[in-house]
Amino acid sequence: MDRAAFSDGLRDAAPAVPPNVPLGMLFGATAVGVGIDPVQATAMSLFAFAATAQIAAVELLQGGTALPVVLATVLVINLRYVVFSASLAPKVDHLSRRWRSVVAFPLFDVTYALAAARFDAEDETAAADGRDEVTADGAGDAAGSPSPGERGSANEAVASTATGGTQAGGGHRGWYCLGTGLPLVATFVASTLAGALAGRTFGAGLHLDFAIPLIFLALLVPALDGRASVLGATVAAAVAVGASGIPFNAGLLVGILAGTAAGAFADRATGGPQ
Amino acid sequence: MTLDPGTIWVVVAGVSVGTFALRASFLLGIDRLGELPTAAERVLPLVPTAVLAALIAPNLLVVDGALAISLGNERLLAGAVGLTVAWYTEDILATVGAGMAALWLLLWL
Numbered sequence: 001m002d003r004a005a006f007s008d009g010l011r012d013a014a015p016a017v018p019p020n021v022p023l024g025m026l027f028g029a030t031a032v033g034v035g036i037d038p039v040q041a042t043a044m045s046l047f048a049f050a051a052t053a054q055i056a057a058v059e060l061l062q063g064g065t066a067l068p069v070v071l072a073t074v075l076v077i078n079l080r081y082v083v084f085s086a087s088l089a090p091k092v093d094h095l096s097r098r099w100r101s102v103v104a105f106p107l108f109d110v111t112y113a114l115a116a117a118r119f120d121a122e123d124e125t126a127a128a129d130g131r132d133e134v135t136a137d138g139a140g141d142a143a144g145s146p147s148p149g150e151r152g153s154a155n156e157a158v159a160s161t162a163t164g165g166t167q168a169g170g171g172h173r174g175w176y177c178l179g180t181g182l183p184l185v186a187t188f189v190a191s192t193l194a195g196a197l198a199g200r201t202f203g204a205g206l207h208l209d210f211a212i213p214l215i216f217l218a219l220l221v222p223a224l225d226g227r228a229s230v231l232g233a234t235v236a237a238a239v240a241v242g243a244s245g246i247p248f249n250a251g252l253l254v255g256i257l258a259g260t261a262a263g264a265f266a267d268r269a270t271g272g273p274q
Numbered sequence: 275m276t277l278d279p280g281t282i283w284v285v286v287a288g289v290s291v292g293t294f295a296l297r298a299s300f301l302l303g304i305d306r307l308g309e310l311p312t313a314a315e316r317v318l319p320l321v322p323t324a325v326l327a328a329l330i331a332p333n334l335l336v337v338d339g340a341l342a343i344s345l346g347n348e349r350l351l352a353g354a355v356g357l358t359v360a361w362y363t364e365d366i367l368a369t370v371g372a373g374m375a376a377l378w379l380l381l382w383l
Contacts, residue, residue: 047290086310236324237331259324
């Protein structure tokens with residue numbers, strides 16, 4: 001076990017844990033509000049670990065949406081995970097398939113950003129020192145890791161090379177990802193259960209379902225950073241409203257696609273990401 | 275479509291497997307998938323904002339199948355409160371708290 005990388009992961013993920021709690025609780029409460037039982041809600045959080053998509057699925061199910069549309073919508077919502085996957089893959093291709101699965105499972109905005117930042121920094125340092133990125137027999141230099149003074153742990157990490165997971169100077173990337181993913185998944189699952197149980201006891205008549213668009217607003221506003229995203233959001237909103245009457249509740253999907261297309265168009269028109 | 279337990283478990287399974295497949299796409303399939311096209315790289319990150327907006331708007335603006343942009347639509351007004359709080363605080367709890375409080379107040383009045 002690469003304790004240093006693992007605890008680095010825990011430490012780096014810590015600030016992201018508190019916001020996860022209300023998200024989980026609200027998913028749990030609203031899921032129960034539409035008739036899903038706490039066990040199922042908790043299972044969904046455990047196996048899917050995708051808050052926005054889960055909440056959208058619950059909303060769609062409440063509206064009587066057909067399963068294929070629910071699934072298609074969930075997949076479209078989570079499509080950005082493909083970008084994260086593609087970006088991270090070259091940085092961890094030295095890991096075993098099992099470890100890469102560990103990296104993949106809790107992959108979302110936070111775990112991706114943490115992993116990418118750390119691995120990119122390590123690779124840059126390694127390149128600057130004129131070394132290969134991946135050195136199976138490792139070098140003792142811990143300069144690439146956030147804690148440069150920990151030579152001891154870097155050697156420890158090198159010693160665990162037998163598992164083939166060590167990058168020079170940074171520690172085991174798989175353990176780092178486990179360190180970031182574990183607290184986030186655990187708290188999300190626990191808060192889902194808590195929210196589901198509380199929602200079942202207290203939720204009736206409180207219009208808890210209104211918390212859904214409110215959460216989404218809280219998530220949307222910080223994400224509006226530039227003309228393309230604002231245009232995309234506006235078009236998506238307008239189209240989703242206009243298409244709200246179409247069968248199979250596919251209006252949501254149409255709105256998402258239209259908004260993404262509009263944003264992409266604006267993105268190209270201005271010659272690049274804003 | 276009724277929400278019977280069987281249906282829910284199908285949803286749980288589908289969402290879980292599908293989402294993991296997306297996450298694992300390049301991480302496990304890297305040998306076969308090559309690289310992500312630049313166009314995809316630029317377009318896919320635009321999806322989240324479109325998704326959120328498409329989820330929010332009908333929820334607040336469409337009541338019983340009809341567009342309801344009026345002062346009588348409590349959800350719209352409470353949503354506006356939520357939006358304002360979100361703008362200034364960017365905090366989930368504050369936004370939800372303020373918006374829910376606004377809704378309860380408007381429904382009670």
